[in-house]
Amino acid sequence: MRRIQPSPSQKIRRALMGMVFWMLPNLAAAQAMLPLDRGYYVAEGTPCGRASHATLQLLRRDGIGGARDFCRFQRIEPAGPNRFRVTQACGDLQGGGPAETITVTYETPNRTSYRLTSTDGWSARARLCPQPSLPAPWRNNDIRDLVR
Secondary structure, eight states, rough: OOOOOOOHHHHHHHHHHHHHHHHHHHHHHHHHSSSSSOOOOOOOOGGGOOTTTTEEEOOOOSEESSSSEEEEEEEEEEEEEEEEEEEOOOOOEETTOEEEEEEEEEEEEEEHOOOOOOETSOOEEEEOOOOGSSSSTTOOOOOOOHOO
């Protein structure tokens, strides 16, 4: 029995299809987004007009961070109704060494608030503040490129 060899174009097509099937789960994870409106989030209990470096986080399209640190989202997976397991690389913006990869859970009861819980049990709640309601300098920062 004679074995038919695939043509070069068939080999390329097979290789590309294999790459696509390998990449699909990774692309889906990278493209997943938290169902939250992007912008400034203030810690629970803090009025928007009294936000400070210690109580404010900026939720961007690629992660979340404050005055001293930033966590870049690496993977976002559904973990139940309104719950998402997020793997993120967090680093010190003041130049404090390499980023640390951690996994946290976001609970999102609506598009403008969340509860974040770490694997060691630490948790925090925050809600979105309209930018005009924040103190200077955040009120006037142009964040459009970061939150698109």
